[in-house]
Amino acid sequence: MASIVAKPESAPEHCPGTQSDQAGKASACAGCPNQQICATGPKEPDPGIALVKERLGEVQNKILVLSGKGGVGKSTVTALLSRALAARDPNQNVAVLDIDICGPSQPRVLGVADEQVHQSGSGWSPVYVDDNLSVMSIGFLLASPDDAIIWRGPKKNGMIKQFLSEVDWGQLDYLLMDTPPGTSDEHLSAVTYLSQANLTGAILVTTPQEVALLDVRKEIDFCRKTNIKILGVVENMSKFICPCCAKESEIFPANTGGARGMCEELDVPFLGSLPLDPKVTRCCDEGKNFIEDLPDSPVIKALDQIITRLQMNCRD
Numbered sequence: 001m002a003s004i005v006a007k008p009e010s011a012p013e014h015c016p017g018t019q020s021d022q023a024g025k026a027s028a029c030a031g032c033p034n035q036q037i038c039a040t041g042p043k044e045p046d047p048g049i050a051l052v053k054e055r056l057g058e059v060q061n062k063i064l065v066l067s068g069k070g071g072v073g074k075s076t077v078t079a080l081l082s083r084a085l086a087a088r089d090p091n092q093n094v095a096v097l098d099i100d101i102c103g104p105s106q107p108r109v110l111g112v113a114d115e116q117v118h119q120s121g122s123g124w125s126p127v128y129v130d131d132n133l134s135v136m137s138i139g140f141l142l143a144s145p146d147d148a149i150i151w152r153g154p155k156k157n158g159m160i161k162q163f164l165s166e167v168d169w170g171q172l173d174y175l176l177m178d179t180p181p182g183t184s185d186e187h188l189s190a191v192t193y194l195s196q197a198n199l200t201g202a203i204l205v206t207t208p209q210e211v212a213l214l215d216v217r218k219e220i221d222f223c224r225k226t227n228i229k230i231l232g233v234v235e236n237m238s239k240f241i242c243p244c245c246a247k248e249s250e251i252f253p254a255n256t257g258g259a260r261g262m263c264e265e266l267d268v269p270f271l272g273s274l275p276l277d278p279k280v281t282r283c284c285d286e287g288k289n290f291i292e293d294l295p296d297s298p299v300i301k302a303l304d305q306i307i308t309r310l311q312m313n314c315r316d
């Protein structure tokens, strides 16, 4: 795993990280008050990395859900996958960790927005959506859902370290981590703290139009640079299926072959496409269980194939 580390609060914009070989030596370090300390100080690994490894020891599959663009449905896909994985096998334990610090949406989508997390001797207890589905999110720690979180990188880094090292998940088959769009502080923190925890890989979510595909290419590059296995790409909202007449329309025409074409070109697994179903949007807004409420939705049917491929790629 590439060495990517957190930045101190006073770091310049392009700080290479306090434990990088370039610490204190890169051109971005010129004028930084920590330059001398970084250039000469010992490079001890963050003790949080070992804590995360220990805490996640009983989590079999640790999966990051990434997207290049915002609004492509990454949180929805994370929630759909977690519900579907949990529904597939009641003996399988699934959890969602929402590390979208500034825009947490899992508490609402999973229908537990009014719950609170509790602290016990063994750490934070996640909120249970079902017997075998739990979730942890900064959304549970806010006094009001309207509160804005305006944090710089180091504070987000600290929160992610806490989430990864202090939540008492128990034994889990799948931990899906919902991230913000792009490759920002949250991603770097997560990759750093998971560097010894045997991260299974990443699922990339995109929509078919070219602007979204351009950004997902950057996510692929991010995964390759940080040695994260790409479990596959999900193309979301690929088609609109009319709830009245079931006619299919392409609302985001895939001029260059869509996500499937991109996956073939870049030799990345394609997990499948999910159509846009307005009933799913409503279910998510209301925090309902779409698997139970919408068994005939084309989204739920497409999800089944995606999960089968995902489980196969997790095992490979």
Ligand SMILES: Nc1ncnc2c1ncn2[C@@H]1O[C@H](COP(=O)(O)OP(=O)(O)OP(=O)(O)O)[C@@H](O)[C@H]1O
Pocket (backbone or CB within 6 Å): 067, 069, 070, 071, 072, 073, 074, 075, 076, 077, 100, 103, 105, 180, 181, 236, 237, 274, 275, 276, 277, 278, 279, 280, 281, 282, 284, 285, 299
């Ligand atoms: N397949 C789908 N069918 C219907 N609605 C969908 C589908 N996928 C996503 N949506 C809707 O699209 C909107 C955006 O989805 P979502 O919040 O999951 O995007 P996101 O990529 O996580 O956004 P952000 O970048 O802000 O975190 C939501 O209203 C969601 O309900």
